[in-house]
Amino acid sequence: MSGPFSSLKVVEVGELTSAPYAAKLLADLGADVIKVEPPGRGDRARHRGPYPKNEPNPEKSGLFLYLNTNKLGVTLDIFRPEGMALLERLVADADVLIHNLAPPEMDRAGFNWERFRQINPRLVMTSITPYGLSGPYRNREAEELTIWSQGGLTYLNGAGPDTREIPPLKVFGQQSGYQGGIHGAVATTGALMAQLRDGEGQHIDVSVYEVCASMLELTYVYWPYAQRVASRLGAKPVQPLEALECKDGIIFLCAIEDHQWKAFVELMGNPAWTEEELFRGRGRRTANWDAARLFVQEWLNEQTVQDLYHKAQAARIPFAPVSTMGDLLSSDHLKARGFFVEIRHPVAGTLKYPGPLFQMSRTPWEIRRPAPTLGQHNHEVFVERLKLPQGELAQLQEKGVI
Amino acid sequence: MAAAPLDGIRVADFTWVWAGPYCTLQLGYMGAEVIRVETRTRLCVTRHMTPMADGKPGPNRSGYFNQYNQNKKSVSINLHSPEGRAVAKRLALASDVVANNFAAGVMDRLGLGYEELRKDKPDIIMITMSGFGETGPLREYVAYGPSQVPLSGLSALTGYRGGPPLHAGFSYGDPNGGIHGAFAVLAALYHRARTGEGQYIDLSQWEASVAMVAEGILEYQMTGREPERNGNRDHWMAPHGLFRCKDMAEKVAGRSIDMWVSIAVPDDEHWRRLAAAIGRPELGTDPRFATLAARKHNEDELEALITQWTSQRYAREAEEALQKAGVAAAIASTNKDLFEDPHLQERNFFVELDHPEVGVRRHTGPPWRMTRTPSGVKRPAPLLGQDTDEVLARVLGYSPEEIAKLHEVGALK
Numbered sequence: 001m002s003g004p005f006s007s008l009k010v011v012e013v014g015e016l017t018s019a020p021y022a023a024k025l026l027a028d029l030g031a032d033v034i035k036v037e038p039p040g041r042g043d044r045a046r047h048r049g050p051y052p053k054n055e056p057n058p059e060k061s062g063l064f065l066y067l068n069t070n071k072l073g074v075t076l077d078i079f080r081p082e083g084m085a086l087l088e089r090l091v092a093d094a095d096v097l098i099h100n101l102a103p104p105e106m107d108r109a110g111f112n113w114e115r116f117r118q119i120n121p122r123l124v125m126t127s128i129t130p131y132g133l134s135g136p137y138r139n140r141e142a143e144e145l146t147i148w149s150q151g152g153l154t155y156l157n158g159a160g161p162d163t164r165e166i167p168p169l170k171v172f173g174q175q176s177g178y179q180g181g182i183h184g185a186v187a188t189t190g191a192l193m194a195q196l197r198d199g200e201g202q203h204i205d206v207s208v209y210e211v212c213a214s215m216l217e218l219t220y221v222y223w224p225y226a227q228r229v230a231s232r233l234g235a236k237p238v239q240p241l242e243a244l245e246c247k248d249g250i251i252f253l254c255a256i257e258d259h260q261w262k263a264f265v266e267l268m269g270n271p272a273w274t275e276e277e278l279f280r281g282r283g284r285r286t287a288n289w290d291a292a293r294l295f296v297q298e299w300l301n302e303q304t305v306q307d308l309y310h311k312a313q314a315a316r317i318p319f320a321p322v323s324t325m326g327d328l329l330s331s332d333h334l335k336a337r338g339f340f341v342e343i344r345h346p347v348a349g350t351l352k353y354p355g356p357l358f359q360m361s362r363t364p365w366e367i368r369r370p371a372p373t374l375g376q377h378n379h380e381v382f383v384e385r386l387k388l389p390q391g392e393l394a395q396l397q398e399k400g401v402i
Numbered sequence: 403m404a405a406a407p408l409d410g411i412r413v414a415d416f417t418w419v420w421a422g423p424y425c426t427l428q429l430g431y432m433g434a435e436v437i438r439v440e441t442r443t444r445l446c447v448t449r450h451m452t453p454m455a456d457g458k459p460g461p462n463r464s465g466y467f468n469q470y471n472q473n474k475k476s477v478s479i480n481l482h483s484p485e486g487r488a489v490a491k492r493l494a495l496a497s498d499v500v501a502n503n504f505a506a507g508v509m510d511r512l513g514l515g516y517e518e519l520r521k522d523k524p525d526i527i528m529i530t531m532s533g534f535g536e537t538g539p540l541r542e543y544v545a546y547g548p549s550q551v552p553l554s555g556l557s558a559l560t561g562y563r564g565g566p567p568l569h570a571g572f573s574y575g576d577p578n579g580g581i582h583g584a585f586a587v588l589a590a591l592y593h594r595a596r597t598g599e600g601q602y603i604d605l606s607q608w609e610a611s612v613a614m615v616a617e618g619i620l621e622y623q624m625t626g627r628e629p630e631r632n633g634n635r636d637h638w639m640a641p642h643g644l645f646r647c648k649d650m651a652e653k654v655a656g657r658s659i660d661m662w663v664s665i666a667v668p669d670d671e672h673w674r675r676l677a678a679a680i681g682r683p684e685l686g687t688d689p690r691f692a693t694l695a696a697r698k699h700n701e702d703e704l705e706a707l708i709t710q711w712t713s714q715r716y717a718r719e720a721e722e723a724l725q726k727a728g729v730a731a732a733i734a735s736t737n738k739d740l741f742e743d744p745h746l747q748e749r750n751f752f753v754e755l756d757h758p759e760v761g762v763r764r765h766t767g768p769p770w771r772m773t774r775t776p777s778g779v780k781r782p783a784p785l786l787g788q789d790t791d792e793v794l795a796r797v798l799g800y801s802p803e804e805i806a807k808l809h810e811v812g813a814l815k
Contacts, residue, residue: 050625145634151740168734170634172615173556206770209745215572216766223454223737223741227769332538337536337537361603376600
């Protein structure tokens with residue numbers, strides 16, 4: 001058996017998270033992915049960590065190692081004509097080109113659809129950029145924090161006593177990058193279906209700003225439907241749906257449906273307060289949650305997290321504990337499903353990585369190789385595949401193009 | 403003109419709430435015919451959540467439902483009735499893809515399990531997007547999108563310095579599970595187009611969420627310690643945070659709206675640009691701030707200096723001044739800011755179609771554009787059950803008499 005994309009050839013010109021994640025999704029399902037990095041410094045993810053013992057080393061960045069499994073790695077300065085010429089030769093033979101060069105960089109390199117379609121009209125080219133390739137913000141500078149904020153997601157998060165003066169809070173990690181990547185991979189795969197059918201490629205313009213704004217749940221529509229600003233401040237639209245303290249830690253309560261609430265009331269031993277008119281029905285429970293919370297908290301003070309989690313789940317109430325990294329790595333459930341996979345990297349050593357994002361009955365997810373070291377496959381790709389004479393490779397390396 | 407990428411693909415959509423509907427929304431954007439199976443006996447939660455158009459309640463008036471079910475058809479089938487289950491099975495077998503986000507085992511109990519369906523249609527593609535997956539000791543456990551945030555490890559890593567674990571502020575497990583589900587379905591469709599083979603996909607929303615925390619998982623192994631919560635700060639950038647601006651110029655519903663600008667400075671060059679933009683060019687070379695190490699060391703002071711400048715400005719003014727100087731800065735948008743944003747409008751991100759009950763509302767469309775194949779939103783979200791008779795007649799070949807009979811016995815409630 002081989003992966004669903006085992007016939008695909010992909011070229012990635014990507015840094016940090018979005019384009020690398022999109023290409024990883026294809027690579028882990030079988031695609032042959034050549035990752036192009038700038039000579040010298042390489043992908044910015046190599047310089048972010050996390051690192052073993054917190055000692056920076058571009059071959060040991062956890063973010064880079066995770067995002068670049070199953071790829072061949074080459075270095076190429078695409079801002080120089082010799083570099084662009086080699087990139088064109090890679091693209092000529094590819095089904096997909098995925099990149100996250102920012103629009104001003106694209107302009108500077110002459111990296112665009114018009115150029116590549118002439119070389120390869122079957123190509124699917126996917127551009128994942130902060131604001132998209134058109135519109136007044138096209139050339140803006142962006143980082144993970146600013147695009148997540150512009151997309152409306154930080155405004156919804158954060159809490160504390162005088163909340164109005166405590167800043168909205170970014171969620172951990174590279175979430176806009178991951179989401180830009182997976183949304184880009186979805187659009188790319190759609191275009192691959194059309195490529196298979198029509199024999200023609202096309203250009204996809206993915207805006208990470210728009211990706212974030214696509215995930216706002218009910219909060220975006222509060223404006224067009226009710227002319228109200230949705231905020232992290234003030235009451236929630238539905239309760240109980242929040243984290244509260246138990247005796248030994250935090251449990252996340254979720255009992256928003258009537259049958260869940262009923263089961264929770266039973267779990268608490270049917271206390272008299274739950275029969276008050278104030279708490280009958282989803283709407284009133286939500287409106288009067290501040291009062292209900294006091295009663296619930298009193299009961300929670302006597303509970304332990306793991307015990308309550310399993311008791312609630314046995315009654316089909318979707319409570320959840322706050323998992324630590326250690327909890328996840330030692331979870332019997334995740335172990336039984338083979339979720340974490342051990343990968344040996346020549347420099348970074350052996351570590352457990354998150355594995356298959358879903359299990360397909362016929363086409364496996366698999367690790368064939370760890371993330372490449374910088375320029376690891378220059379010889380294999382340029383000399384063996386593109387038939388560049390060995391002497392020319394050495395020359396280009398000397399000039400810093402490779 | 404070319405056909406849409408998924409033209410001719412039919413999806414029997416048994417999903418509900420948000421994760422599943424977010425998956426099938428993507429397939430609909432690309433031209434698949436998505437037929438959502440609903441029932442009056444148990445309405446989708448999102449049909450009765452606020453906001454309702456103009457504050458008037460009704461199953462067709464929910465902004466939440468109408469956002470994430472654009473392009474779809476709605477058939478009403480009562481899965482508690484045997485006749486209803488027979489209709490549902492016929493629909494599944496007339497489809498290329500069957501999608502659901504029930505807990506493990508539910509589709510089997512409805513007689514709609516993969517093994518059952520593949521007997522009659524070997525190339526069918528089926529996806530279950532459950533909370534914990536179809537195997538493993540916790541397979542019967544249930545999870546909602548918001549609970550995936552603590553479950554996945556994201557909460558443990560998110561929060562103000564020294565404070566407790568916090569949330570993401572939205573039901574992140576849902577769109578994340580749904581979008582990964584859409585990718586899995588597309589991969590299976592691609593495989594089927596090449597080989598004729600169908601397959602079953604088991605997606606655990608928990609696992610798809612844990613993958614978003616990979617850096618934390620690796621850091622724990624690399625350092626032997628749980629990563630610390632660090633507010634909005636970043637180990638490799640400073641300043642890196644959200645800074646208070648003047649309240650929104652107008653009040654909304656009588657309340658003033660707090661506004662913030664986010665700023666991220668990745669290197670010393672960008673720091674010098676920022677210093678100049680806030681009228682303090684000397685800070686660019688000030689030893690307290692000239693290098694990343696110095697800025698990290700004096701970060702409280704650094705943030706106070708920037709707040710001095712931002713707090714006297716509207717968020718948009720701060721954003722524009724900093725962007726003009728080449729600094730990554732963006733307002734923390736509210737829904738109102740997004741709704742009014744000229745960039746999103748110029749890029750035709752919004753969809754404004756006439757919905758029979760709520761009229762024209764500005765919804766968001768796909769976050770990407772394709773140059774060759776048409777895609778996007780062709781019709782607004784369906785009224786509850788609006789396509790029942792049409793789908794039963796055209797797609798499933800029931801006669802008008804049979805349909806009337808099914809209504810009569812309560813199979814189509």
